[in-house]
Amino acid sequence: MIELVLDVNGAERSARVPPLRRLLDVLREEFGLTGTKEGCGEGECGACSVLLDGELVNACLVPACQAQGAKVVTVEGLARPDGTPSTLQRLFLERGAAQCGICTPGMLLAAQRFIDLGATPTDEAVREALAGNLCRCTGYSKIVEAVIEAAREARR
Amino acid sequence: MVIPAPPGKMGPVPLPAPELLVGQSPPRLDGLDKLLGRARYLDDLTFEGQLWGRTVRSTVAHARIVLIDFDPSYDWSGVTRVTARDIPGENVVQLIDDDQPCLAWDVIRHFDEPVALLACADREKLEEALRHVRVEVEPLPAVLDPAASTQVFKHYRYEREAGRLAEAFARAHRVVEGSYRVRHQEQLYLEPNAVCAVPRADGGILLHGSMQCPFYVQRALKRLLALDDERVAVVQTVTGGGFGGKEEYPSMIACHAALLARAAGRPVKIVYGRGEDLASTTKRHPGVVSHRTAVAADGTLLGGEIDVLFDGGAYSTLSPVVLSRGAIHAPGAYRWPACRVDARAVATNTPPNGAFRGFGAPQTLFAVELHMDRIARELGLDPLDLRRRNALRPGDRTATGQELRESVSALEVLEAVAERSGWASGRAQPKGDGPKRRGLGLSLVLHGAGFTGSGEVKLKARAGVELTPTGCRVLAASTEIGQGTITIFAQLVADALGLPLGAIEVAAPDTSRVPDSGPTVASRTCMVVGGTLEGAARALHRRLAAYAAEVYGGDAERIACVGGTFREGARAIATFEEVARRQLADRGPLVIVEQYSHPPGIEWDDDEFRGDAYPVYAWAATAVEVEVDLDSYETRVLRVVTAQDVGKAIHPLLCVGQIEGGTVQALGYALMEEVVHRDGRVANDRLQSYLIPTALDAPPIETILVENRYPHGPRGAKGVGELPMDGPAPAVAAAVLDATGALVPELPITPDRLRAALKLGAAPTASLGETPLGAAE
Numbered sequence: 001m002i003e004l005v006l007d008v009n010g011a012e013r014s015a016r017v018p019p020l021r022r023l024l025d026v027l028r029e030e031f032g033l034t035g036t037k038e039g040c041g042e043g044e045c046g047a048c049s050v051l052l053d054g055e056l057v058n059a060c061l062v063p064a065c066q067a068q069g070a071k072v073v074t075v076e077g078l079a080r081p082d083g084t085p086s087t088l089q090r091l092f093l094e095r096g097a098a099q100c101g102i103c104t105p106g107m108l109l110a111a112q113r114f115i116d117l118g119a120t121p122t123d124e125a126v127r128e129a130l131a132g133n134l135c136r137c138t139g140y141s142k143i144v145e146a147v148i149e150a151a152r153e154a155r156r
Numbered sequence: 157m158v159i160p161a162p163p164g165k166m167g168p169v170p171l172p173a174p175e176l177l178v179g180q181s182p183p184r185l186d187g188l189d190k191l192l193g194r195a196r197y198l199d200d201l202t203f204e205g206q207l208w209g210r211t212v213r214s215t216v217a218h219a220r221i222v223l224i225d226f227d228p229s230y231d232w233s234g235v236t237r238v239t240a241r242d243i244p245g246e247n248v249v250q251l252i253d254d255d256q257p258c259l260a261w262d263v264i265r266h267f268d269e270p271v272a273l274l275a276c277a278d279r280e281k282l283e284e285a286l287r288h289v290r291v292e293v294e295p296l297p298a299v300l301d302p303a304a305s306t307q308v309f310k311h312y313r314y315e316r317e318a319g320r321l322a323e324a325f326a327r328a329h330r331v332v333e334g335s336y337r338v339r340h341q342e343q344l345y346l347e348p349n350a351v352c353a354v355p356r357a358d359g360g361i362l363l364h365g366s367m368q369c370p371f372y373v374q375r376a377l378k379r380l381l382a383l384d385d386e387r388v389a390v391v392q393t394v395t396g397g398g399f400g401g402k403e404e405y406p407s408m409i410a411c412h413a414a415l416l417a418r419a420a421g422r423p424v425k426i427v428y429g430r431g432e433d434l435a436s437t438t439k440r441h442p443g444v445v446s447h448r449t450a451v452a453a454d455g456t457l458l459g460g461e462i463d464v465l466f467d468g469g470a471y472s473t474l475s476p477v478v479l480s481r482g483a484i485h486a487p488g489a490y491r492w493p494a495c496r497v498d499a500r501a502v503a504t505n506t507p508p509n510g511a512f513r514g515f516g517a518p519q520t521l522f523a524v525e526l527h528m529d530r531i532a533r534e535l536g537l538d539p540l541d542l543r544r545r546n547a548l549r550p551g552d553r554t555a556t557g558q559e560l561r562e563s564v565s566a567l568e569v570l571e572a573v574a575e576r577s578g579w580a581s582g583r584a585q586p587k588g589d590g591p592k593r594r595g596l597g598l599s600l601v602l603h604g605a606g607f608t609g610s611g612e613v614k615l616k617a618r619a620g621v622e623l624t625p626t627g628c629r630v631l632a633a634s635t636e637i638g639q640g641t642i643t644i645f646a647q648l649v650a651d652a653l654g655l656p657l658g659a660i661e662v663a664a665p666d667t668s669r670v671p672d673s674g675p676t677v678a679s680r681t682c683m684v685v686g687g688t689l690e691g692a693a694r695a696l697h698r699r700l701a702a703y704a705a706e707v708y709g710g711d712a713e714r715i716a717c718v719g720g721t722f723r724e725g726a727r728a729i730a731t732f733e734e735v736a737r738r739q740l741a742d743r744g745p746l747v748i749v750e751q752y753s754h755p756p757g758i759e760w761d762d763d764e765f766r767g768d769a770y771p772v773y774a775w776a777a778t779a780v781e782v783e784v785d786l787d788s789y790e791t792r793v794l795r796v797v798t799a800q801d802v803g804k805a806i807h808p809l810l811c812v813g814q815i816e817g818g819t820v821q822a823l824g825y826a827l828m829e830e831v832v833h834r835d836g837r838v839a840n841d842r843l844q845s846y847l848i849p850t851a852l853d854a855p856p857i858e859t860i861l862v863e864n865r866y867p868h869g870p871r872g873a874k875g876v877g878e879l880p881m882d883g884p885a886p887a888v889a890a891a892v893l894d895a896t897g898a899l900v901p902e903l904p905i906t907p908d909r910l911r912a913a914l915k916l917g918a919a920p921t922a923s924l925g926e927t928p929l930g931a932a933e
Contacts (some may be wrong), residue, residue, distance in 0.1 A: 034200035035193020037396070039346045040430040044843035047346055075193035089191040093183050096809040099817065100638025101190030102197065102347040102396030127851040134843070136346050136397050137638045139816035140851040 004064050008033065009077025017064045024048045024059035026067070027074060035075035035105045039134070046133030049106035050074050056113040056132075075105035078112060087153050088112060091146040099137035107133045111147040121151035176719075177647040178871045181809035182657055184643045186394070186636060198350035198366050198393045203423035206352065207236065208279050209416045210426070212272040212289045213436065214264040217300070217505040217836030219293035221262055224272055227288035235285045236420040238273040243415065245382030249408050250375050253309070256471035256508065258380055258411045264293060266470035266507050267837040268436040270408070275416040275424045298505040300836050302467035303444075307503035309468045310476040312483045313496070314765040316555045320494040321450075324459025328450035332531045335447075336523035337902040340831035341440040341824075343512050344848050347396020348433040349406060352425040353413035360387025361414045366395045367406035368635050369675035374667045376407035377414055389668040398637040399821070400511030403677050404473055405437045434841040438510030439831050441466040441478055441501070445486065445523035455535055455542045457493070462486045464499035464520055469508035475501040478509075480608050482516025484769045485882075487555040488524035489566045489602040490546040495555045506836050511677060513818065514881035517603060518825065522903060525599040525886030529893055538583070539890060540574055543600045558768045563866040563874065565801035569777040570600050572799035572860050577779035587895055591787045594794075597890025598779040601882040604770030605866075605875035606680040609760045612752060612771075618671035619688045620749030621649060621696050625737050627659025628696060631749070633673040634685045635665050639877060640810035641681055647806055648686050648870050652693035654717035655732060671749050679774070679875025682806060684752050687870040692750040699746065704735050755868035772866045774874045776800040778819070778883035782891040789907035789914075791892055793823055793855040800879055801862035804872035811876055812859050818880025820854045826885035827904050828853075 005014045008031060015030040027033045027050070039047030041060050048059040051073040078086050085093065088111055098104045107130065114121075114129035126147045127140070135143060189195040212224075224239055226232065240247050240261035247261060248254045260271050271291050276282040299305050315321075325331060351365030360383055367373055370390040377388045390410070395402065409426055416424040428437075443466040450458040464486055468475035483499035528546075532539040547566035553559050573579070582596040606612055619632040630649055636642045646660040653659075663670055673685045697717060705712035710724040722729040729735075739746060760767040778798040784791050796819055805811035828847050832839045840846045865872025885903055893899050898913040 028200075033193075034196065037197070037347070038199070039348070040843045042430070042842065042844065045346060045430075079192055083192075085188065085191055092191055093187045096181075096184075096813045098184075098187055098190050099640075099813055100346070100395065100397040101186070101195055102345075104190050105193050108191070123856075127854075130851040132850075134346060134848060134850065136344055136399070136821065136848065137817045138813060139818075139820035139857060140849075140854040141816050141857055142813060144851065 002065055004068060006067050006069060007071045009073060019063060019065035021064045022060055023062040023064060023067050026064050027059060033074050033076050037102050037105060039102065046106045046110065047103055049109045049133060051109055051113060054116065056110055073109065075108055078108055088115065088150040091150045095142050095146040095149070097138060097143040097146040103133060103135045107135060107143060111150065114147065115151045115154045118155065121148045123148065176651050177657055178651050178806050179808070181807050182643070184640055184810065185646060185662070186642060195394045197347055197396055198352060198364060199427050201352065201364065201393065203352055203354060203425065206423040206425055207275040207277050207416070207420055208282055209273060209275045209413055209424045210282050210286055211270045211412060212274065212286060212291065214260065214267060214269040214271055214291065216264060216293055216295055217267050217298035218296040219264045220296060221260060221264060221271070221291060221293055223292040225290040225292060227290070230285070230288040232285070234276055234278070234281065236275040236416055238415045238419050242419060243380060245380050248379065249411060250379045251404055251473055252476055253472040256473060258408065266505050268507060270412065273412050273416050275420050298836055300504055300506060300833070302465060302502045302504050305502035305504055309472040309501045309503060310479050312480060312499045312765055314483070314556060315496045316492060316557060317494040318496050321459045321461070321496060324450040324494050328458055329453040330451050330534060332449045332451060332534055333447065334527045334530050335444060335901060336526055337444050338519045338522055339442045339903060340509065341512060341829050342434060342831055342846055343399040343401030345397030345399060345401055348428040348430055349402065349409055349437065350427040351406060351410050351413045352423055353410065353417035354423040355417045355421055356387070358387055361417065363390045363410050363414060364393050365406055365410055366402060367392050368398045368402045368637055368677060370633055370635070370665045370667050371672045372404065372675055373407050373410045376411055380411045381414060381418070389666060392635045392665040395635060395637045399513045400515065400677065401437060402637070403511035403675060405510065430843060431841045434846060435838040436507055438473065438508055440512035441468065441475070441509040441516065441519065443467060443519050445520050447523060447527045449527065449531060451531055451535065453535070455531065455537045455545050457490055457546050459494035460487065460492055462497045464497070466501040466516070466519070467504050467506070467509065468501040469504060469506045471508045473508045474510045477608060478511070478516040481604070482520045484556060484604065484608060485517040485602070486520035486524060488521060489548055489600050489775065491548055491552050492555050497555060506833055507838070513821065514878045515678065517878065518822065518881050518885065521601045521882045522886045525601065526889050526899070526901065529597070529890045530899060533893070540570070540579055540598060543570055547600060554769070556769045557766045563772055563801070563803055563864045565775040565862055565864045566600060566602065568864065569775050569799040569801055569862055572862065573598060573777040573779045573797055576858060576860060577797040579779065582781065583894065591785055593784045593786060593895040594781065595784065595891040595893070595895025596779060596781050597887045597894055598777060599883040599887040599890065600777045602773040602775050603679065603875065603879040603882055605683050605772050605774055606770055607678050609769055610762055612684060612754060615674045617674040617684055617688060617752040618749050619673040619685050620671055620692045620747055621689065623696060623736055623740060623746040624661065625740060626733050627655050627661070628653060628693070630660060630662040630689060631670045631747070632685055632689060633665050633667070633670050634681045635676040637676065639814060640807060641676065643810065644682055644806040645686060645689055648690045649693040652690050653697050655720055659720065659732070679877040679879065682873050683869045683875050686806070686873065688750050688752045690870045692748045695748045695750065696746070699748070700735055700739060703739050704729055707738060771868065772874050774800065774802055774876065774879045776879050776883050778887045780884060780887040780891045782888060782895055784892060784895045784910070786896070789910045791827055791888070791905055791910065793888065795855050796857045796884065798857065798880070798883065799860035799862055800876070801864045802876040802879070803866040803869050803874035804863050805861050806871065806873055808861060811861065814876045815859050815880045816857050819857055819884050820849050822881045822884035823888065824849045825903060826888035830904050
């Protein structure tokens with residue numbers, strides 16, 4: 001067991017966990033942050049995507065010990081401080097980019113990472129950035145539209 | 157606006173200003189919770205004292221069970237064990253033929269069939285315990301090839317002017333034959349199956365779960381546990397996709413969780429891993445469809461014979477109804493002066509196949525559409541012209557003898573796609589002479605809205621509204637699975653009551669609190685349940701208008717709620733809230749539940765397989781442009797243009813979302829998705845080996861919404877859920893044919909299959925029994 005201490009969405013959190021416990025389980029079961037979803041458990045679907053020190057990772061593939069002292073951002077950390085949706089979240093809603101919603105948290109974090117990098121939001125670049133996150137409902141067009149628009153607003 | 161009331165109801169209904177919400181795209185009601193990460197799916201919920209459940213499964217395709225051995229040397233403390241012996245009622249998962257056991261007892265009929273159940277508070281101990289259960293068997297010969305199966309689940313044969321078939325073939329300019337094959341496809345909802353059964357003090361069960369059809373689950377639990385209505389409640393939790401995959405299988409998992417929960421006396425949660433979900437749950441039926449068609453020199457269809465063979469898997473589950481939809485859609489969107497359809501679903505020792513968006517139609521429509529391209533090529537005709545010539549028009553009859561009276565849009569969608577895709581210039585363009593070839597293909601399909609045949613008549617779906625102090629609550633069993641059910645219900649009801657969207661609540665589907673609106677399947681939610689709700693909301697409006705007239709004075713017939721205020725002409729009488737509060741205080745709760753009935757004149761004969769198979773059809777044409785790489789044999793979709801007649805788009809953004817999502821799922825079916833079986837077992841049970849389209853695979857899609865209103869649907873709406881699944885795969889195959897000259901008669905069009913088709917030269921024909929349908933290649 002290790003004493004895991006990390007920053008989750010700007011707040012310090014700690015838990016006593018086995019070192020190889022998945023970050024996904026730590027977030028969901030130790031901290032009650034169930035916004036991060038499990039779709040496959042082997043890093044193929046991206047539903048459990050979170051930001052780990054700014055990098056996009058699949059939380060199902062990250063052992064707890066590797067997150068020691070790290071800064072983690074989950075879907076619960078994307079809203080504005082007053083709890084209202086971020087520009088990206090608002091655009092997902094307005095453009096019809098979320099349907100069943102199970103891929104949405106991971107998709108938002110992949111999109112946020114793309115926006116944070118500040119690259120030019122072309123259709124191709126956005127699709128490349130989201131290629132590790134599967135969605136079965138939307139056909140992706142609405143998601144790509146929302147991300148391009150959010151990235152443009154962020155660059156203004 | 158005054159519209160006539162339906163027969164048997166009160167006089168003319170003054171309607172509030174039309175088009176208040178319907179036709180607009182307000183934010184979906186469940187959207188904010190999903191975007192903020194607050195939506196609670198089944199696995200996000202914790203239950204006091206909860207155990208985890210696991211399923212012991214067969215490791216053989218067909219065998220007699222000799223012994224289920226729980227290792228006597230293992231410490232079983234803290235582990236609950238269940239076998240078929242512990243079932244209090246009947247060992248069956250109730251559906252149609254009721255041939256599928258909840259737990260195998262004497263015979264195993266497919267790989268990964270449930271045999272025993274375990275539950276434990278500690279997941280690690282549970283996984284360890286699984287390894288201490290041994291199922292001793294005597295193997296039996298397994299039938300894996302449907303062509304070799306002797307067990308027929310269902311056989312339909314229907315004809316139109318069959319007496320003229322021989323004559324049609326005798327005077328045909330050409331007889332064109334072709335055989336087409338499709339494989340298993342996985343629904344791949346991103347949230348795996350999940351339920352939690354909570355035992356109740358009265359011996360009953362409260363079941364929470366990810367599902368499409370709460371009342372299917374409730375009926376299955378009652379029969380398995382020998383319990384009455386009052387002691388089984390089923391509540392749908394937020395559901396992460398279904399696509400048909402959560403139509404029938406959740407009943408099985410719910411039965412398992414309930415048995416464990418009753419044995420343990422504690423809640424039991426079962427959440428499938430992706431591998432278990434892929435290996436053991438239902439898939440789209442694979443099949444072979446053969447056409448023999450008599451055509452005139454100008455391309456006019458004279459007569460056709462169509463044979464359909466579906467592999468149902470080990471139990472019949474939904475195969476009879478998947479087959480009937482497949483058989484009815486087999487002649488496609490065309491006029492057949494004479495036609496015969498012979499369709500069978502047979503048993504094999506493979507996991508049962510079941511519901512998947514389109515429900516038999518994508519399979520048979522792929523065949524007829526690609527066959528049209530074969531005919532066009534053999535006759536030297538433009539595939540668009542061939543379709544124009546033969547497409548069904550208003551007043552025509554379908555192969556089941558149904559006269560098409562309303563909302564018939566085959567030509568309209570076809571012309572829209574021809575124009576927007578640049579068909580004529582696109583086809584005329586050089587295909588390229590290097591390794592990369594371009595091609596353009598199209599398809600035309602129809603899709604029956606609602607249950608097939610007498611389904612809705614037998615079901616008698618009910619849905620209703622309950623007055624609240626500030627608006628009303630929708631009561632329906634229809635589930636929100638991402639497609640937008642609750643938002644469109646609220647729009648329809650709000651408009652009928654003259655209220656803003658925020659005044660409408662939608663009750664969670666809970667079998668103890670909502671009427672049985674039937675399952676959330678068959679493109680029926682908007683047309684059938686939405687229409688019934690709209691009727692109930694109008695009845696509520698009449699009741700409140702009458703009450704307002706009584707209390708405040710005025711003529712009830714002329715009083716209408718507009719924008720949240722009851723008015724008589726220009727005179728404001730009282731706000732909806734005032735009237736509602738006063739009515740509730742004065743007369744008590746007000747709930748209005750209505751029952752769906754077909755519009756007059758819809759007749760279906762089950763025995764003869766004749767008549768109005770559906771009240772109405774939705775129509776779609778799809779053009780696909782592809783680039784084929786002749787070095788790698790890979791096919792890439794460059795763009796899709798599709799025109800779809802849904803009657804009326806209640807929420808255009810959600811409607812387009814259905815079309816774009818269904819289109820990409822269908823492109824996966826066309827090019828990459830195939831569940832491979834090895835000795836009856838799913839070999840690619842991981843997302844590393846079962847691939848679905850990513851954002852990079854998905855092309856830009858131009859959607860043209862055609863709104864040819866259906867007079868008996870809510871505000872003119874028909875169905876949209878399944879329609880987009882039907883057309884893209886044959887359009888891809890037609891585009892590959894245009895690009896390369898090779899007709900690949902089998903899905904998915906993998907590099908291997910394309911290479912084989914190119915080697916064979918033009919228009920090879922898949923023949924039955926070449927390779928078993930389920931076999932690995």
